[in-house]
Amino acid sequence: MLIIGEKISIIAKKVREAMMNRDPKPIQELAEAQWRAGAHFIDVNTGPAEEKGDELMKWMVEIIQEKVHSPLCLDTTNPVALEAGLKFHNNQWGRALINSTSNEPERFVMLELAAKYNAQVIGLTLGKGGIPADAEERCGIAAEIMARAAEYGVSLEDIFLDPLILQVCTMQDQARHSIKAIKMFQELNDPPMKTVVGLSNISNGVPKTMRSLIDRTYLTLLMYEGLTAAIMNPLDKEIMDVLKTTNVFLGKTLYAHSYLEM
Amino acid sequence: MLIIGEKISIIAKKVREAMMNRDPKPIQELAEAQWRAGAHFIDVNTGPAEEKGDELMKWMVEIIQEKVHSPLCLDTTNPVALEAGLKFHNNQWGRALINSTSNEPERFVMLELAAKYNAQVIGLTLGKGGIPADAEERCGIAAEIMARAAEYGVSLEDIFLDPLILQVCTMQDQARHSIKAIKMFQELNDPPMKTVVGLSNISNGVPKTMRSLIDRTYLTLLMYEGLTAAIMNPLDKEIMDVLKTTNVFLGKTLYAHSYLEM
Numbered sequence: 001m002l003i004i005g006e007k008i009s010i011i012a013k014k015v016r017e018a019m020m021n022r023d024p025k026p027i028q029e030l031a032e033a034q035w036r037a038g039a040h041f042i043d044v045n046t047g048p049a050e051e052k053g054d055e056l057m058k059w060m061v062e063i064i065q066e067k068v069h070s071p072l073c074l075d076t077t078n079p080v081a082l083e084a085g086l087k088f089h090n091n092q093w094g095r096a097l098i099n100s101t102s103n104e105p106e107r108f109v110m111l112e113l114a115a116k117y118n119a120q121v122i123g124l125t126l127g128k129g130g131i132p133a134d135a136e137e138r139c140g141i142a143a144e145i146m147a148r149a150a151e152y153g154v155s156l157e158d159i160f161l162d163p164l165i166l167q168v169c170t171m172q173d174q175a176r177h178s179i180k181a182i183k184m185f186q187e188l189n190d191p192p193m194k195t196v197v198g199l200s201n202i203s204n205g206v207p208k209t210m211r212s213l214i215d216r217t218y219l220t221l222l223m224y225e226g227l228t229a230a231i232m233n234p235l236d237k238e239i240m241d242v243l244k245t246t247n248v249f250l251g252k253t254l255y256a257h258s259y260l261e262m
Numbered sequence: 263m264l265i266i267g268e269k270i271s272i273i274a275k276k277v278r279e280a281m282m283n284r285d286p287k288p289i290q291e292l293a294e295a296q297w298r299a300g301a302h303f304i305d306v307n308t309g310p311a312e313e314k315g316d317e318l319m320k321w322m323v324e325i326i327q328e329k330v331h332s333p334l335c336l337d338t339t340n341p342v343a344l345e346a347g348l349k350f351h352n353n354q355w356g357r358a359l360i361n362s363t364s365n366e367p368e369r370f371v372m373l374e375l376a377a378k379y380n381a382q383v384i385g386l387t388l389g390k391g392g393i394p395a396d397a398e399e400r401c402g403i404a405a406e407i408m409a410r411a412a413e414y415g416v417s418l419e420d421i422f423l424d425p426l427i428l429q430v431c432t433m434q435d436q437a438r439h440s441i442k443a444i445k446m447f448q449e450l451n452d453p454p455m456k457t458v459v460g461l462s463n464i465s466n467g468v469p470k471t472m473r474s475l476i477d478r479t480y481l482t483l484l485m486y487e488g489l490t491a492a493i494m495n496p497l498d499k500e501i502m503d504v505l506k507t508t509n510v511f512l513g514k515t516l517y518a519h520s521y522l523e524m
Binding site: 168169172173175176179206207210213214217218220221224241242245246248249250251254255257260 | 430431434435437438441468469472475476479480482483486503504507508510511512513516517519522
């Protein structure tokens with residue numbers, strides 16, 4: 001399973017300050033730490049980044065890829081900022097991943113950019129109707145995103161479908177719907193569609209001491225149903241240990257007494 | 263999911279000594295601790311108990327049920343000892359569970375005893391051919407056990423099918439076969455057959471520090487496929503926390519911030 005390191009986010013005060021002050025060090029350190037911990041992509045969440053968002057994203061992409069030889073997951077709702085990131089993304093380390101398109105018309109531009117820059121793109125199964133009621137509705141939205149991708153010339157193999165993980169503490173049934181959607185998404189195409197989740201959304205609103213437990217237990221179930229990628233915290237050793245152990249049960253990793261250290 | 267507390271076992275030195283000295287206190291304390299921690303059954307493993315096994319099992323049943331108002335899982339290969347246990351088992355707290363019959367002729371007597379004492383019985387899917395190769399072979403053996411149960415007058419609703427959990431460190435593929443068997447067993451009858459595992463077998467041979475992680479991650483997957491009961495350690499808080507969290511995702515427990523304490 002692919003790990004998309006979530007730590008470089010405008011939500012974190014330290015990261016936000018480094019972004020504002022254009023101080024590369026804290027950001028580079030977080031990128032390197034996640035990469036060493038096993039992240040395959042580094043998420044770069046600059047938020048809406050309305051003012052000088054393009055300049056900020058260009059700077060972020062350059063300082064991170066100067067230190068870390070991995071592709072980035074460009075995470076902003078601002079298409080101008082996104083395009084700046086794609087333009088300067090070093091594809092030598094892999095193709096960029098756009099976070100995200102959906103079935104909302106204002107997000108179709110992300111497909112246009114994916115096609116233009118040969119990037120991959122996350123398709124969040126959110127449509128005009130708001131939060132989908134169940135796995136079936138998620139599949140309906142996924143099919144619309146897939147059709148839209150074809151229109152824009154984005155290959156289905158470059159789309160990661162995201163079932164939209166909601167907080168279990170207030171929307172408990174949705175936890176099961178999203179697991180089921182991960183299974184169903186794969187059946188929408190042959191070869192199977194790729195899937196992704198924003199893992200920590202499941203534990204939003206939960207007391208902090210319980211979040212990692214909830215995240216990692218949920219991850220096991222999502223992986224069992226074939227999840228391709230997760231936006232998560234690779235610096236959380238307990239989550240990583242569960243991920244590695246689940247991979248042993250799924251036969252993706254050969255068991256060795258030292259498998260947790262690998 | 264039903265928890266069968268595994269701690270009262272001849273394998274543990276403290277328990278073995280208490281059994282030999284007929285010292286009730288350490289055994290009663292372990293029974294009470296497991297019961298308070300949420301065990302629905304207390305496993306009483308006296309091993310082969312060849313010499314005075316009947317007297318030992320009778321004593322165990324009496325001293326445990328004097329303190330703990332739960333049914334017992336009587337765990338011995340000695341049918342004479344088993345019968346003594348069944349005879350003195352207090353069914354006021356629920357019916358006893360026999361651990362176990364299988365498709366080996368020397369174990370058919372356990373079905374006879376189940377019928378005679380109106381007990382439930384674990385059907386270990388082990389046959390004359392030794393360790394089953396996969397889930398399908400486990401189902402074949404299960405079907406033979408079910409047919410044999412009918413012969414002996416044991417209701418299918420009183421059988422807990424056990425896929426035989428093997429150690430992941432040397433038989434990695436078997437971990438998946440057993441998960442699949444849990445799913446398939448249920449389809450062998452309507453209403454679905456009940457299932458059970460000896461959870462910690464999965465981590466036999468693994469460094470001690472990794473055992474709980476392996477056990478609890480595996481438990482999540484087994485529960486997802488509908489496991490009815492597990493012989494496990496309810497005193498391991500990390501396993502219990504994962505069990506409770508999995509129940510939240512499966513919709514068996516309503517989420518509340520305090521659910522781990524319940």
